Amino acid sequence: MGRKYYCDYCDKRLPAGLNHRKSHNQGIQHINNKRIYYLQFQDPVEILLNERTKKICNKWNQSHSCPFGDNCKYSHRSNYELIQLIEQAKQNLNNQLNFDIHRWIQKKLPSEILLPESLAS
Numbered sequence: 001m002g003r004k005y006y007c008d009y010c011d012k013r014l015p016a017g018l019n020h021r022k023s024h025n026q027g028i029q030h031i032n033n034k035r036i037y038y039l040q041f042q043d044p045v046e047i048l049l050n051e052r053t054k055k056i057c058n059k060w061n062q063s064h065s066c067p068f069g070d071n072c073k074y075s076h077r078s079n080y081e082l083i084q085l086i087e088q089a090k091q092n093l094n095n096q097l098n099f100d101i102h103r104w105i106q107k108k109l110p111s112e113i114l115l116p117e118s119l120a121s
């Protein structure tokens with residue numbers, strides 16, 4: 001019984017039932033999608049500047065969970081998320097400013113983050 005649940009973050013229909021929903025909401029994919037969804041409403045440049053001063057959270061890196069959640073002083077962002085942010089920042093900056101994004105990325109991002117080839121030049 002009950003209607004099917006639609007997850008906006010994942011753009012996906014889920015079988016009815018609280019248990020399906022609960023286990024879906026705890027899945028890594030859903031959590032990632034949700035974070036990426038909310039990134040749309042934040043200034044990517046600001047996030048990148050924030051993130052670059054943080055070290056990668058070891059707990060998060062290993063298990064994708066951390067008791068400190070969003071209040072953790074270490075970074076929970078994956079390379080994939082950071083690359084998305086860079087892409088967004090690039091677009092924003094290209095539209096607004098005449099700005100050397102490549103230099104900015106090299107300066108501002110921690111060296112352990114691997115850039116896609118299109119950005120690494």
Ligand SMILES: [Zn+2]
Pocket residue numbers: 007008009010011024025030033
């Ligand atoms: Zn979902």
Ligand SMILES: [Zn+2]
Pocket residue numbers: 057058059060066067068069072073074075076
């Ligand atoms: Zn953490």
